[in-house]
Amino acid sequence: MGSYPFTQQKRLLKAQEYRQVFDQASYKISDRHMLILATANQFGQSRLGVIIAKKNIRLAVNRNRIKRLLRESFRHQTQFPISVDLVVMARSGINDLSNTELRQLLECQWQRLIKRLLKISYQT
């Protein structure tokens, strides 16, 4: 049975690491709830960073909820063909989604990303 741990190595921790993703973002997936930036890394495992602006989601309780759901969904996601650094930026509409809706939406976004990644890796 898979345990899917989520340790410090699987997160973006420093401002510099976030900046790298912003500067070299080779893949972008966007809709009205969120924006996902991604870039390939050399660590052998994918890493996640989350940005939720106070302006978009006012209450700390809701910011925590979205952050946790994002992490949980990312933790169960093991199908990336190459290791990538991700930054997920929340937009204000995301707070209207229920837990179930958000989970389904994220599942869908991961599939879109995987397709893009596969396409690139075939070309190279």
Place this chain on the structure above:
RNA sequence: GGAGUCUACCAGGCAGUCGCUGCUUCAGUAUGAUUCGAAGUAGAGGAAAGUCCGGGCUCCACAGGGCAAGGUGCCAGGUAACGCCUGGGAGGUGCAAGCCUACGGCUAGUGCAGCAGAGAGAAGACCGCCUAAAUAUAACUCGUGAGUUAUGUCGGUAAGGGUGAAAGGGUGCGGUAAGAGCGCACCGCGCGCGUGGUAACAUGUUGUGGCAUGGUAAACCCCACUGGAGCAAGACCAAAUAGGAACCCGUUGGCGUUGCCCGCGUUGGGUUCGGGUAGGUUGCUGGAGGCUUGUGGUGACGCAGGUCCAAGAUGAAUGGCUGCCCAAGACAGAACCCGGCUUAUCGGUGGGCUCCCAUG
């Protein structure tokens, strides 16, 4: 039983499974640090919120005094302290239990007050009231300036009407031309004194004043009290980089000093010190701590004993999924820590008190 009021408390639960953070123990590589693995254990709130006050803690400033700005403001007590709490007083409100109060000083000064109204602060004559004094006209009487009556002017007047939120104490009697604290009695008010109370204040007065003292100080102002900034405080370690210091090596190197030599200036390499950016460590949770027993106090709270240890993250943990149950889950997430205040909030539980109805 119904209605109300005050106060204390709870904040969905259980099971399975996959994770996250701290701590403890065990095991492995290779001593240790560290990392990984396993097990155990702990892991948001009554408001964690707003950041509105007060402290602890840290740094800065500090001989003493003054000025400015802001805040607080009945009295006493509690407290580390407060703008908080408790008790008391005063005023308002409710049948009551209760609740509310920005509650120092406009008999220090300055200012302000729409509309209405004659007049809004050493006030005022619109209607009304008066003809005593002054004066004008007319009539009459006595007889040449006096009297009486009538009408008016000036004048007197704050009783009555009218305006207004408010008209410069109220009622009665005297008084007067009419009136008026003008005088008196009672009531009210101020001052003084007595009594009770630590005091705010209450109460009495067979003392006194003759009404002088309208409102507004979240208007200026007067009186009393009041250092500043914050954990991104502060402390430590420390790649990089700028410009430095000391020592050593070389001085047989380069450049300049007219060509050469000496000398001088400048330049080099290494080590250490210092510096402090990125980053890291610490501050960081055992405390004005919780629970409980006794005791002092009307109470807030104090004192003494016993017992317990209850989050500590740092891109930031405390969650996801599945199933079951019910009264169907609100507001909402620690970020140095406490004491308050304010605001948000689905429901529910216990206790005290008041009023109404019924029964005994």
